[in-house]
Amino acid sequence: MAVQTLPLAKALNESLRKALETDPKVVIMGLDVGKLGGVFRITDGLQKDFGEDRVIDTPLAESGIVGTAIGLALRGYRPVVEIQFDGFVFPAYDQIVTQLAKMRARSLGAVKVPVVIRIPYGGGIGAVEHHSESPESLFAHVAGLKVVTPATPSDAYWMLQQAIQSDDPVIFFEPKRRYWDKGEVDTDAIPGELHKARVAREGTDLTLVAYGPMVKTCLEVAAAAAEEGKSLEVVDLRSISPLDFDTIQASVEKTRRLVVVHEAPVFFGSGAEIAARITERCFYHLEAPVLRVGGYHAPYPPARLEEEYLPGLDRVLDAVDRALAY
Amino acid sequence: MAVQTLPLAKALNESLRKALETDPKVVIMGLDVGKLGGVFRITDGLQKDFGEDRVIDTPLAESGIVGTAIGLALRGYRPVVEIQFDGFVFPAYDQIVTQLAKMRARSLGAVKVPVVIRIPYGGGIGAVEHHSESPESLFAHVAGLKVVTPATPSDAYWMLQQAIQSDDPVIFFEPKRRYWDKGEVDTDAIPGELHKARVAREGTDLTLVAYGPMVKTCLEVAAAAAEEGKSLEVVDLRSISPLDFDTIQASVEKTRRLVVVHEAPVFFGSGAEIAARITERCFYHLEAPVLRVGGYHAPYPPARLEEEYLPGLDRVLDAVDRALAY
């Protein structure tokens, strides 16, 4: 049964299972990934089936987790690390930025460090502080890392396979509020390229660029706009480092208007890089400046305010209207 | 003697001395800041004059330094922390991002955490790995922090005074390759605003925006361009968070062309944010896309390659020519 309808969380679980089955060097490490199956159950049942040597509950120290994962990778393993929530990756930031990202270049290519760091990220789940953040910019700026994020169960399945197979360190951001969204997953299909964006909906009047949790929001925006007679194209980036500027450029050359949407704060966010580069590439095509919709320059707010903080249908539509008004 | 000619390093030293004299709550903490006076001698002589209780050599652990500085700030002190080199701030990144930046908002304004973190940054000094980086983007993206960097001895003196007096956490980036550059410092002058940019040279054909070590480079570029009959305006940002978009906008409305220059990698760098926002603000004024000159998406290279990696006269002039060619 190659095609199944699965929630995104289950697609990730199946993907990890497949990786453990296929490659004896794959190990899973993190907090509560064993009996509990992780706080989101992404590793559910894996320790039972693959043992404590392959699915490893670690001491409670993120720098230790990533640092030992690097050591395991140097020994020939392919560790897949789970960080429990976005806000808890920072104790490991030094190991990621100064060691994981740079070790291959430091060795002039002699070693590889194929570590995948899975991070459930983003808001919208009514959580307490540190459980709803979108720190992707802080990794994309760092050379030596790749940063990807799926938006659908099918992509979740395949992109995780590809991330684990990659010889580079990959920061794999999982849109936690979409964990329970279902979609078809064809485990036999030939996957696309990990770092290639996908046109999720075609349109002619304006391009919406999004990734992870905001892809669904942008598809809803496009549907709502269609009722008003506006044709929006939605591009799902999939990858934040590298960014697939070619796909965005092709779309913008057609639509001539671009709005970038992400949950992360706008200031120094992905939208800035996309706006800068696409403006350079499409200077004579753009009818309006690239507009950005995202989080504010404020700590992620308490849950009862998150709907105001996060880009929602109306805020994106507002930006679309402003872009179309140029 | 209010006006003195001082190297930038000495201006910082004098500024710290003044802060220690003026406010008994100011304490200096870091590695080797005592007898050694810091590896760059910025704290030279201060422990001798103010004692080990005010100028504190700490255990060798950056998270511990910043974490205890936060505790001291909560007790009413104003710690000024020295991080030895840019590349060694990352062990403290968690404390900076999850605690220092967010504590005031977390307390609904009940507490303040006036910690200054001084970081010698940037390349050009022929150093080994981790000693030449420009991680300012990684702090500017984080709400709750302010990020500033002086380019001249005078600014170094005043901006550090203002940073220490600020009730907010300030990341104070010091352009280490300019430490030995001299300039006049008037310790009695009434300082400008900490977060206001400065037009370092007026011009009409194109605006160069820079900060920290690249201001000098851009002034040299402007001088070279003047010989070719091109009039470049140079804006010294001083502050990266907040960014003084008004000053940049005013300049670009006049010159209609903008090139942003920094040592940090271009990808997700300050230039992206500036390009995005200035393009939005000046959409109808710009004759050319905002161009960016900066580091490449690669780990900072070994010293013998750094001249190729860093933006120099020719690379900036090349971008200027490209912008003017639109």
Place this chain on the structure above:
Amino acid sequence: MTVESTAARKPRRSAGTKRTSAGSTPDTAGAGPELVQLLTPEGKRVKNADYDKYVADVTPDELRGLYRDMVLTRRFDAEATSLQRQGELGLWASLLGQEAAQIGSGRALRDDDYVFPTYREHGVAWCRGVDPTNLLGMFRGVNNGGWDPNSNNFHLYTIVLGSQTLHATGYAMGVSKDGADSAVLAYFGDGASSQGDVNESFVFSAVYNAPVVFFCQNNQWAISEPIEKQTRVPLYQRARGFGFPGVRVDGNDVLACLAVTRAALERARHGEGPTLVEAFTYRMAAHTTSDDPTRYRRDAEREEWEAKDPILRLRAYLENEGHADAAFFEELETESEALGKHVREVVRAMPVPEHMAIFDNVYADGHALVDEERAQFAAYQASFTGGEAE
């Protein structure tokens, strides 16, 4: 000379450590003679040459006070759990079973001492006089910490594990600088003990001889991970290697917790530096209301610990000694009900903050971008008819 750990066990090569039952691994389980206990689980007072003096002055009235603290704290906690089930709170982290550790240590404090809690110190907050309903704001999602730390010398809850131990150490360094004789009490869990920050706080506090007491509630679980995933020797032993004393106390014995914490705070006040207290206790409830402990631990373990209940233990002692009569327990029951009712009412009435609060207190001295975004947000909200947002 090789220094062997005092309780080394036969180590294994494999990464997997199997946990069959609580207490089966003698070196991390708490039954050893090193455990300071003043009240047995049956409520018998046992003598302790080192610590009796620290509670010699405790009057029957104060004992009843400790009992009341524990009962009301437990009641508050139960109310919060049920408010979460009713959807009034997004989450709750119960302290069930840890009342003695928290009340015993919390009541050892002086007003001028300062506390740095984790997210589970509801009992300590109670001792500090923090209005318990204030603790609920972050769990209801209306704020990230709803009290002024300086009103009660009780810092905000800290979620990033271990961070607060460094703040506590820095604060204590400040106390020293001020020449004050206050002490600082820093809480953390068995899981958090593995974090670099906690160990760095041991380094700093030892080197600066800071007046800080580290109070580790070893409730034996970090979500689903048993203590064996954090250490293979008792946690209190960690301190020695950093140059200060560690002590393990029965965390379900409120009197012992009071005595041991008093002793440690006194050391701190007298310039004798940090102490690590490991309170050996048990997390009776789930990690939080989101957790499902049936996936990783046996009911039998919980039952063993029910026999060591901190409240029943003190009640037995009070009754044995004739220190409390039926009227006392009845009145407390009434007070307890009233507290529950009060908490329910306050929580349900808790206002959702103004939308604009997103932009408040990000900075003390203002920030141009925040001002700009605030203005844009206001204009955007005003653009909807009637001013109502999406």
Place this chain on the structure above:
Amino acid sequence: MTVESTAARKPRRSAGTKRTSAGSTPDTAGAGPELVQLLTPEGKRVKNADYDKYVADVTPDELRGLYRDMVLTRRFDAEATSLQRQGELGLWASLLGQEAAQIGSGRALRDDDYVFPTYREHGVAWCRGVDPTNLLGMFRGVNNGGWDPNSNNFHLYTIVLGSQTLHATGYAMGVSKDGADSAVLAYFGDGASSQGDVNESFVFSAVYNAPVVFFCQNNQWAISEPIEKQTRVPLYQRARGFGFPGVRVDGNDVLACLAVTRAALERARHGEGPTLVEAFTYRMAAHTTSDDPTRYRRDAEREEWEAKDPILRLRAYLENEGHADAAFFEELETESEALGKHVREVVRAMPVPEHMAIFDNVYADGHALVDEERAQFAAYQASFTGGEAE
């Protein structure tokens, strides 16, 4: 029960710790009976019931080998220092004084063992058979680590203090998983012992019982900071609190370092888990060629340590025992000269890398942006007449 540190000293309230002379603070200075020593500073062999057996098989030939290793390492180091003075290197971190610690531990290794060094382990690199000129690349600024770690099971130099202890622990976990009986040796300094990462590596290695030996060269200084700024008890004691043994060895005694490291590696191989070795030694030179130790330490301290020189000590022993004759020392002098000459020549001829190397090896599987920037850079460079850049 309170566990007092074995060597507690009277703590002070003030943050400032004054250091008057080396050895004046008995608990962190190395003179205590806990120090494992097999050769006195005068070159007398002393018996040690625990460790003699680990060096019982060492032949005179091997002793001369250890001597040769130390002499050549020191010569190489001196050459590098002078190359730095001549401007051929940007920086050099001298190991002067630490030869015994490095050669003793390095020669305890088997080929299949793996080493994670800091930036100062030139002697260990020598033992691993890494071409010493390879070590100079990063100090000359032509690369950030110029050897393949897997050729000699010697990882790259790591500058961010403490990071490598976690890599070593993870590598050792992998060794366990593979069912191999290799061991891993992780180096770090007294300063680095304060880092969270080092302490987390103690947690992980203990919990997983990983076959790793932590070798701390306590050279008593972290740049300008004396050891008292890192700990108030001897560092080897740190291990106990994490559940594994710690041992302090005379770091200027190559035989003792060999014995203690062999013993620890053997424990690791036999599934007995980690050991912390603290080699008590002294940094005779400046921290690096950029440093000025006259600002923070007394010449007298250095002189005291000159009397304990690791090379003179072994030479005295060899001579006392008649294990080496004048011809040996003369030949070694010649070899030493030749090494110096070779190093000078190789360094001066070291090519500056191609400019395009900036873009190499950033990723294993490529990255679109790197490709784009590489192409732009190539075009930019080609735009200059003759293809020469700025």
